[in-house]
Amino acid sequence: MMQVVLAVTAVIFSLAAVGAIIRISRGPSLLDRVLATDVLLAILGGALCVDMAVNRHLNNLMLVVAISIIGFIGSVTVARFVADRREQPNES
Amino acid sequence: MSPDSTGLDAWVDVLSAVFMIVGATMSLGAAIGLLRFPDLLSRMHAATKPQVLGLFLLLASIGLQMRTLWVWPVLLVAWIFQLLTVPVSAHMVGRAGYRTKHLHRELLTSDELEAVVQKAAAKAAREDGSGDG
Numbered sequence: 001m002m003q004v005v006l007a008v009t010a011v012i013f014s015l016a017a018v019g020a021i022i023r024i025s026r027g028p029s030l031l032d033r034v035l036a037t038d039v040l041l042a043i044l045g046g047a048l049c050v051d052m053a054v055n056r057h058l059n060n061l062m063l064v065v066a067i068s069i070i071g072f073i074g075s076v077t078v079a080r081f082v083a084d085r086r087e088q089p090n091e092s
Numbered sequence: 093m094s095p096d097s098t099g100l101d102a103w104v105d106v107l108s109a110v111f112m113i114v115g116a117t118m119s120l121g122a123a124i125g126l127l128r129f130p131d132l133l134s135r136m137h138a139a140t141k142p143q144v145l146g147l148f149l150l151l152a153s154i155g156l157q158m159r160t161l162w163v164w165p166v167l168l169v170a171w172i173f174q175l176l177t178v179p180v181s182a183h184m185v186g187r188a189g190y191r192t193k194h195l196h197r198e199l200l201t202s203d204e205l206e207a208v209v210q211k212a213a214a215k216a217a218r219e220d221g222s223g224d225g
Binding site: 001002005016019020029032034039042043045046049052053054064068070075076082 | 108118132163177
């Protein structure tokens, strides 16, 4: 049964990753791309979790913890610089 | 959670399989929302599904499959840090999106930030005027 679950979740995660990548490539603004990258990171973490659960090992558990701790830094940094860049033309 | 009684073992397997499939469907829902929603703020709403509920379901399926108790605190740490850090990035992205006008105003039901921004701008202008005069 677990192999069937693995196949079904692999298909679902692949479709989700394709959707997020399409939004990254098409996104009208930089912030849409940052948001889609965050979703792609969440999909990656979820795929690691499913791999660990189906195959009953804990090799990637520290990677999942690290993603959940420091995964927000990238989007915060990009959002910060977007705010700085677009504010000045509006003010002057 | 001892694997001696086979009936309980099978039920734990079924429960973790359901958790995995629902958690994966959260990711798919986020991707569909990213593709179909019209502006940044509604896309942010869709993006939080796999980050919080999806991750919770998948971590719970790990804990159910491993059949040990010591792994649960580690999973709890991963989920709590996700709960702590996701609002930070959502706040920063939403703030930058509001300031750079990446939103459809006609889709908002109320905009409480507008009055605050106007008030702060008026106060800054007044202080500039008094400083010059």
